[in-house]
Every structure is written in structure tokens, then in C-alpha cells.
Amino acid sequence: QVFRLEDYRASDYRIPELEMTFRLTAEETRVTARLQVERRADATPQTPLLLDGDGLVLEALEIDGAPAAPDAYEATPDSLKITRPPQRERFTLTIVTRLAPADNKALMGLYLSNGVYCTQCEAEGFRRITYFLDRPDILSVYRVRIEARREEAPLLLSNGNPVESGDLGEGWHYAVWHDPFPKPSYLFALVAGDLSAVRDRFVTASGRTVALAIYVEHGKEERAAYAMDALKRAMRWDEERFGREYDLNVFNIVAVSDFNMGAMENKGLNIFNDKYVLADPDTATDTDFANIEAIIAHEYFHNWTGNRITCRDWFQLCLKEGLTVFRDHEFSADQRSRPVKRIAEVRTLRAHQFPEDQGPLAHPVRPRRYREINNFYTATVYEKGSEVVRMIRTVLGEDAFRAGMDLYFDRHDGQAVTIEDFLACFEEASGKDLAQFALWYHQAGTPHLAVSTRHDAESGEFVMDIEQSVPPTPSEARKRLMHIPLAFGLVGPDGRDMTYQSAEGAEVEDGVIHLRKRRHSVRFTGVRARPVVSLNRGFSAPVTLSVEQPRSDRLFLARHDSDLFSRWEALNTLFTEAAIEAAARIRGGKAAEFEADLLSMPAEIAADESLEAAYRALALTLPGESDVAREMGTNIDPDAIAAARDALRTAIGRQGQATFAEIHAALQQHGRFSPDAESAGRRALRNVLLDYLAAAGGPELAARQFQAADNMTERAAALAVLAHQFPESEQTRAALAAFEARYRDNPLVLDKWFTVQATVPGQGTVDRVRALMAHPAFSLTNPNRVRALIGAFASFNQTGFHRADGEGYRFVADTVLAVEAHNPQVAARLAVSFRAWRSLEPGRREEARKALAAIAGQKQLSRDLRDIVERTLA
Ligand code: ARG
Numbered sequence: 001q002v003f004r005l006e007d008y009r010a011s012d013y014r015i016p017e018l019e020m021t022f023r024l025t026a027e028e029t030r031v032t033a034r035l036q037v038e039r040r041a042d043a044t045p046q047t048p049l050l051l052d053g054d055g056l057v058l059e060a061l062e063i064d065g066a067p068a069a070p071d072a073y074e075a076t077p078d079s080l081k082i083t084r085p086p087q088r089e090r091f092t093l094t095i096v097t098r099l100a101p102a103d104n105k106a107l108m109g110l111y112l113s114n115g116v117y118c119t120q121c122e123a124e125g126f127r128r129i130t131y132f133l134d135r136p137d138i139l140s141v142y143r144v145r146i147e148a149r150r151e152e153a154p155l156l157l158s159n160g161n162p163v164e165s166g167d168l169g170e171g172w173h174y175a176v177w178h179d180p181f182p183k184p185s186y187l188f189a190l191v192a193g194d195l196s197a198v199r200d201r202f203v204t205a206s207g208r209t210v211a212l213a214i215y216v217e218h219g220k221e222e223r224a225a226y227a228m229d230a231l232k233r234a235m236r237w238d239e240e241r242f243g244r245e246y247d248l249n250v251f252n253i254v255a256v257s258d259f260n261m262g263a264m265e266n267k268g269l270n271i272f273n274d275k276y277v278l279a280d281p282d283t284a285t286d287t288d289f290a291n292i293e294a295i296i297a298h299e300y301f302h303n304w305t306g307n308r309i310t311c312r313d314w315f316q317l318c319l320k321e322g323l324t325v326f327r328d329h330e331f332s333a334d335q336r337s338r339p340v341k342r343i344a345e346v347r348t349l350r351a352h353q354f355p356e357d358q359g360p361l362a363h364p365v366r367p368r369r370y371r372e373i374n375n376f377y378t379a380t381v382y383e384k385g386s387e388v389v390r391m392i393r394t395v396l397g398e399d400a401f402r403a404g405m406d407l408y409f410d411r412h413d414g415q416a417v418t419i420e421d422f423l424a425c426f427e428e429a430s431g432k433d434l435a436q437f438a439l440w441y442h443q444a445g446t447p448h449l450a451v452s453t454r455h456d457a458e459s460g461e462f463v464m465d466i467e468q469s470v471p472p473t474p475s476e477a478r479k480r481l482m483h484i485p486l487a488f489g490l491v492g493p494d495g496r497d498m499t500y501q502s503a504e505g506a507e508v509e510d511g512v513i514h515l516r517k518r519r520h521s522v523r524f525t526g527v528r529a530r531p532v533v534s535l536n537r538g539f540s541a542p543v544t545l546s547v548e549q550p551r552s553d554r555l556f557l558a559r560h561d562s563d564l565f566s567r568w569e570a571l572n573t574l575f576t577e578a579a580i581e582a583a584a585r586i587r588g589g590k591a592a593e594f595e596a597d598l599l600s601m602p603a604e605i606a607a608d609e610s611l612e613a614a615y616r617a618l619a620l621t622l623p624g625e626s627d628v629a630r631e632m633g634t635n636i637d638p639d640a641i642a643a644a645r646d647a648l649r650t651a652i653g654r655q656g657q658a659t660f661a662e663i664h665a666a667l668q669q670h671g672r673f674s675p676d677a678e679s680a681g682r683r684a685l686r687n688v689l690l691d692y693l694a695a696a697g698g699p700e701l702a703a704r705q706f707q708a709a710d711n712m713t714e715r716a717a718a719l720a721v722l723a724h725q726f727p728e729s730e731q732t733r734a735a736l737a738a739f740e741a742r743y744r745d746n747p748l749v750l751d752k753w754f755t756v757q758a759t760v761p762g763q764g765t766v767d768r769v770r771a772l773m774a775h776p777a778f779s780l781t782n783p784n785r786v787r788a789l790i791g792a793f794a795s796f797n798q799t800g801f802h803r804a805d806g807e808g809y810r811f812v813a814d815t816v817l818a819v820e821a822h823n824p825q826v827a828a829r830l831a832v833s834f835r836a837w838r839s840l841e842p843g844r845r846e847e848a849r850k851a852l853a854a855i856a857g858q859k860q861l862s863r864d865l866r867d868i869v870e871r872t873l874a
């Protein structure tokens with residue numbers, strides 16, 4: 001079945017109120033749901049009421065308090081049809097269903113995670129709990145009563161505010177929660193279990209006190225401190241930057257160990273993958289701390305962008321996700337370093353969204369069709385969706401953007417709305433027409449800009465010829481021309497931005513060229529010296545760019561561009577081009593060669609104290625093997641790319657060895673660990689340098705750093721250098737064994753140990769990963785474990801996964817099927833790792849196709865997995 005945007009129809013019925021009672025046991029939970037149903041005034045009274053279900057067992061059904069006659073309804077596991085609804089505008093349905101949380105390994109609906117009852121309802125998990133109009137435009141006020149054995153579940157949580165609780169005798173107790181804000185079913189949540197609370201409070205801008213709690217397993221309380229701190233900062237930030245205040249008396253976060261995604265924004269009761277809550281210096285890296293800060297903020301920000309204002313239907317997913325990612329990006333940029341954050345965002349976008357947009361799974365930020373909505377929680381909806389909101393701000397300017405946001409909050413509070421509603425607010429607030437801009441939501445594919453420039457010293461004229469094109473994608477064969485805001489600078493010989501007298505040929509405003517046509521010839525006057533043009537500053541638009549520019553211009557920008565993003569970009573492009581050239585040489589049987597001026601630049605940057613350490617670390621980070629592959633585009637040989645990248649790393653390491661060693665030593669931290677951005681930046685720089693120093697000088701320094709490290713950031717980085725550069729060395733064997741022994745009882749840390757081994761380059765890793773699946777800490781039913789071992793292998797191990805004989809593909813395909821048997825969502829995600837198969841050289845391409853076809857050929861496949869493999873093969 002295919003769902004289409006144009007088929008949207010409002011429901012004939014509403015469910016303004018809902019009362020639920022859960023009587024919890026692991027094997028037999030009874031759910032009683034009392035729905036206040038309301039027929040819409042314009043609906044015909046005879047219209048049957050069709051409720052969604054998914055694998056449900058109906059135990060009882062009452063209509064207006066009386067048992068339903070057998071011919072009044074039709075029930076299957078997947079739907080409940082009230083064939084003859086009462087001829088009244090309002091009636092009640094009482095539905096009793098029976099669930100077995102202990103058997104729910106799909107981790108959707110109500111399930112048990114490590115003995116804790118918890119729920120995941122987005123997108124369509126609520127229908128695994130009770131029959132309902134399980135769609136986001138049905139907003140209901142919930143009252144939830146939870147009954148459980150006190151010993152098994154002393155803690156009983158749901159959305160909203162706590163109302164009452166008490167004893168039921170015979171070891172049972174109950175609690176009642178009431179959420180005054182009407183919400184869609186996907187935001188429902190329940191948690192019951194034996195957990196510890198970390199408590200704090202927050203006083204809102206208007207002076208209300210909110211009780212905050214983060215619930216974790218006993219003994220892990222201290223590891224929730226950073227998350228709590230991040231939460232309070234996020235709450236304050238949303239008040240200051242967006243004028244958004246929290247609205248309930250309590251805000252609860254629960255960390256669970258079995259979770260399909262990162263976290264979930266259920267109203268007043270966020271549920272998190274514990275990976276994004278738990279952190280301390282001994283067990284978490286700086287990246288973990290940064291992710292926790294970002295995701296805690298993201299889920300909190302959903303309270304306004306997602307919960308108070310929600311989506312009319314799932315086609316509008318980016319309405320809440322793209323916008324909320326934009327908000328969490330801005331939060332992190334304010335909390336940390338803006339340029340560093342921006343570079344990291346662009347790296348992520350290019351690593352995940354670009355390949356999606358340029359491959360078989362490409363879809364618009366707002367898709368028009370889907371078979372399985374869970375497959376659309378994608379980098380396009382999230383990350384590109386965020387870029388589109390960022391461009392709205394660029395196009396409108398900060399003030400009009402904020403006015404548009406204010407209008408959106410004001411006008412649509414309490415509603416389920418669309419992208420059109422969202423855009424209309426910005427059009428009204430700014431007076432600007434966003435019709436062409438809206439194509440960013442409707443057209444898939446990464447736009448490309450081809451740019452060439454001419455300068456005439458005599459007339460002082462500088463001309464930029466810019467041509468846009470959007471490649472065809474499965475969603476649209478022919479593309480319309482887009483409105484692309486291209487930030488730029490004309491960099492003068494002294495490294496400063498030059499001014500000009502006039503610009504014509506396009507609207508040019510505040511350092512941004514607004515491209516709207518296929519070709520623009522932008523003519524600047526009053527430009528005496530030849531400028532070096534710096535384009536897409538700050539990554540103002542998510543496009544690819546080819547600029548006809550001498551290599552010396554790029555080197556110049558890499559040293560002098562005042563826009564730090566573009567300065568990083570110039571160097572990154574030089575590295576990428578060097579790696580591509582070296583890979584071609586290696587494939588032709590020659591040795592890699594690099595330009596001397598490129599090899600000397602890293603030492604210059606490493607020593608440049610005018611740049612933040614975190615920035616220097618990013619500048620020195622070579623493009624990954626998959627980044628290089630993406631830029632090459634077709635006929636990919638991952639072995640040649642890996643060899644080229646290794647050669648480049650070694651060459652840089654040798655050239656900069658003395659400087660790197662000195663800085664690596666000087667950056668050794670003294671005193672107490674702090675996760676703040678500046679300290680993290682120093683560690684990041686130190687770790688990048690270690691990678692080069694090891695490439696040039698062997699494993700000893702990494703082995704020493706591993707032993708001396710008093711924090712996970714330095715320990716894990718040293719372990720990765722050892723395992724990836726010297727997989728067979730004695731030092732590596734010792735370090736892996738020490739790490740395993742030390743963290744034997746900490747699954748989240750062992751995930752790092754699994755990942756570091758799954759990403760050891762080369763042929764042998766498939767067997768190693770297979771062997772690790774038998775490790776006592778590994779489990780196919782825990783998504784974190786699966787991602788750490790199998791997911792990391794398939795996504796990050798270019799030479800292992802893409803083994804020429806196809807063994808990597810066969811292994812991943814087999815594992816996908818093994819996971820699919822109990823968890824279709826996680827299996828479908830894993831299968832996405834095949835998406836770039838067409839860009840491989842012919843031998844690997846055929847092996848990958850066969851592995852995909854083997855999955856597709858299975859008779860019984862979940863909707864999730866069939867959708868992914870069929871689109872990937874199409
Ligand atoms: N709304 C959640 C987040 O962004 C993601 C939940 C996705 N879950 C799913 N099963 N598709 O913050």
C-alpha cells in the first residue's frame with residue numbers, strides 16, 4: 001500500500017478525550033481505553049468508524065457503556081471497524097486489549113527494556129497498544145492510570161502532570177496522570193519500573209517552578225548530571241532565543257537501554273536511548289557529551305515545535321524535525337563555537353544526506369508518497385530540513401525570521417499543520433514571496449552550481465557566471481529552477497574582503513547572491529585588483545559547487561578566508577582533490593604523489609594559535625574514505641581510495657612530525673577533566689595529531705596515550721589509532737584486552753570496543769565481526785549493539801564491507817534478515833548501507849546487487865525492509 005499526500009482527508013471523527021488504564025504484567029498487560037468520540041458536523045451519521053490496530057487482541061468492546069453487539073463491529077488484529085456507530089454526535093467506546101510487553105522485540109508500542117516498561121509510539125506505535133485513530137491530526141486530552149506491582153515498578157510515569165497515586169493491596173499500586181494539552185497519539189508515553197531519579201528544578205521566565213527529573217538505572221545517577229545541566233541550559237535558551245516557555249509542572253526524562261532511535265519527545269516524558277543521557281569522563285567521549293547536549297535540547301525544543309504545534313500528517317514530518325534540528329543546531333552553536341559547529345553540521349550533511357539525495361532513496365524534504373513512514377526519518381527530512389529553515393533565515397534576515405516564528409507559534413498553537421502553513425507565516429511576516437523558495441521542500445536532489453569568473457583590471461569589473469542544475473531523482477525526473485541564496489566574498493590580495501561599487505545580474509544583498517534563474521552573470525564594478533572568490537560562505541545553501549579557480553586560489557583561501565567555514569572548505573577541497581588524484585595513480589599501478597605546499601600546510605595550521613583548537617582539529621581531519629568516494633562519483637574502488645588516503649596521512653605526518661609531536665605533548669591536560677568546548681577542542685586536536693604521528697612513527701605514542709589517558713576521549717582515540725593503523729601489533733592486542741576487561745560491565749562503553757574492531761580496515765574484518773557476534777556482551781535484539789558492530793562495519797568500513805569478493809555484502813545481508821525477524825525498523829536502517837551500490841566498480845556492483853536481490857527474494861519481508869530494498873534496487 002502506498003500513501004499519497006494528495007489523498008489526505010480529515011477524519012470524520014474526532015477523539016477529544018481519552019482515558020486509559022494499564023494493568024501491567026510482562027506477559028499479559030490489560031489496556032482499557034475509553035474514547036470520547038465526536039462525529040464531525042459535516043460527516044454523514046452512518047459513516048463507519050475505522051480504528052487502526054497493529055497485532056492487537058481485542059478482549060472487550062463497549063459502546064456507550066453497553067457491550068457491543070457482535071454485528072456492530074468487525075475486529076482484526078490490525079483494525080477495528082465500528083460498522084454501526086451510534087447516531088449521536090458524541091459517544092464513548094471502551095476498548096480492552098491484551099498485550100505481551102515481554103515479547104515485543106520490535107521496540108514499538110509497549111515493551112520491556114531491561115525490566116522497565118516503556119513505550120515508543122512515533123510514528124505508528126500507539127496502534128500496537130489500543131485501537132485508535134492513530135494519526136497526528138487527532139488531538140486528545142489524555143488521562144492515564146497505571147497499575148503495577150509495586151516491587152516490579154515502584155515508578156509509574158505518563159505524560160502531563162501527576163494527579164494521584166495510591167495502594168491497591170496485594171502488592172499492587174497505581175498512579176494517575178493527566179495531560180491538559182491535547183496531543184496526537186504518537187506523543188503518548190508510559191514508563192513503569194524500578195529506576196533512580198536525579199532531580200532538579202527550573203524556574204521559567206514567568207516565574208513558574210518546574211520539577212525536573214531524569215530517571216536512570218540504579219547506580220548510574222552521577223552519569224546523568226551532564227544531561228540535567230544541558231536540559232536547564234536548553235530551557236533557558238528557548239526562552240531567550242525563541243520566547244518559548246515550558247508549560248507543565250513537571251518535565252521527566254527516562255533513559256532506557258533498548259531503543260530504536262536516539263530519543264523521543266513524548267509530552268512531558270521524553271524517553272531516551274541511554275547512550276544519549278549517560279556520560280562521565282571515564283566512559284564518554286567529548287563527542288558523546290556534545291551529542292547528549294544536542295539531543296536533550298532537541299527533544300526539549302520539540303515541546304513547542306512538534307508538540308504544541310504538530311504535523312497534520314506524516315508527509316509533514318520535516319515541519320517538526322527540520323525545524324527542531326535547526327533549533328538544536330543554533331543552541332549548540334551558541335553554547336560552543338559557531339564556526340566549529342557549522343563545519344561539523346556540514347560534514348554530517350555531506351556524509352549522510354548527500355549520498356541519500358544522490359542515490360536511489362532520494363526524496364523531497366516533504367515527501368509526497370511513502371509505503372512505510374518509519375523509513376522517512378531520514379537525513380533529508382532532518383538535516384536538509386534544517387538547512388531549509390536556515391535558508392529561510394538567510395533570505396528573510398534575523399528579525400523577519402523571528403517575527404515569522406512568533407507568528408507561527410501564535411497562530412498555530414494547539415493545531416496540526418502543514419509546511420504551507422509554516423511558510424505562510426514567513427511570507428506574511430516579511431512581505432516576501434517564498435513560492436520559488438518552497439521548491440526546497442518539494443524537489444529532491446542536491447542542486448549543483450557551476451561557477452566561472454573573469455576580471456578586467458582596467459575597467460575594474462569582476463564577473464561571475466553561475467549556472468544551476470538539479471539532477472533528476474526517483475521522485476521527479478524534471479526539476480524546476482530553485483531560489484538559492486549563495487553567500488560570497490571577494491577576497492583581496494591582503495586577505496581582506498574587498499568592496500565593490502555595484503552588482504547587477506542578480507539580486508545581491510548583504511553578501512548573498514539570490515540565484516533564481518538557470519544562468520546569472522553577476523557583474524561587480526569598482527573591483528581594481530583580481531579578487532579570489534569565496535563562495536557558499538557558511539554553507540549558505542546545501543548545494544554542490546564547482547568553481548573554475550586555480551589551485552593557488554584555494555591555497556590562498558585556505559590561509560586567508562575571513563569566513564572560517566570557507567577557509568576550512570578550501571583546505572578540505574584540496575585534500576579531497578589530492579586523494580582522488582592519488583587514488584587514480586594507485587589504480588594505475590603508480591605510487592601516490594602530493595604537492596609540497598599541501599603537505600606543509602597542516603603543520604602551519606596546527607601551530608596557529610589564532611585559531612581555536614577545535615577548529616584546527618577539524619582543519620587537519622582528512623576527508624573520510626566515503627567523502628572521497630562521493631566526490632569521485634562513479635566506478636569506485638574503495639581499496640584504492642583507502643590506500644590513497646593512508647598515503648596522504650603518512651606524507652603529512654612525516655612532513656609535520658616535529659611540530660605535531662611538540663604540540664601533542666604541549667596539549668596534554670593537567671588537572672580535572674572538563675567537558676567544555678574549549679577543553680574538548682584541545683583533546684580533539686591532540687587526537688588528530690596522534691593519528692598523523694602514528695602514521696609517521698609507529699604505535700608507541702598511541703600505546704602510551706592509551707595507558708596514560710584519564711578520560712575516554714583520549715583513551716578511545718588512542719585505541720582507534722592502534723586498531724586501525726596497527727591491527728596486528730602487540731600494543732593493539734594489549735590495548736583491546738585492557739579496554740574489554742576494564743569495561744566488561746558497561747555495555748555502552750563496550751559498544752565503542754565493538755565499533756573500533758568493526759572498522760579495522762581490510763579483508764579480515766568480516767570474520768572478526770562474525771566472531772564478535774558470539775561475544776557475551778553482544779545481542780541482536782539490542783539496537784545499540786547491532787549498530788555498534790554491524791552498522792559500523794557496513795557504514796564506516798569501506799574496505800571491509802566492500803570486500804571485492806562480496807563477502808561483506810553477504811554477511812550484512814544475512815544479518816539484516818536475522819534482525820528483521822524481530823525488529824524490522826532496525827533491519828531496514830541497516831539495509832540502507834547498500835544505497836550507493838551503483839557507484840561501485842562493476843565487480844563489486846554486481847556482488848552488492850546479488851546481496852540485495854537475495855533479501856528482496858525472501859517471501860516474508862516486513863514492509864520496512866521490502867520498501868528499502870525495492871527502492872534501492874529500482
Ligand atoms: N521524533 C523523534 C526525534 O526526532 C524520533 C522518533 C522516531 N522514531 C521512529 N520510530 N521513527 O526526536
Ligand code: ZN
Nearest residue numbers: 298302321324
Ligand atoms: Zn526530532
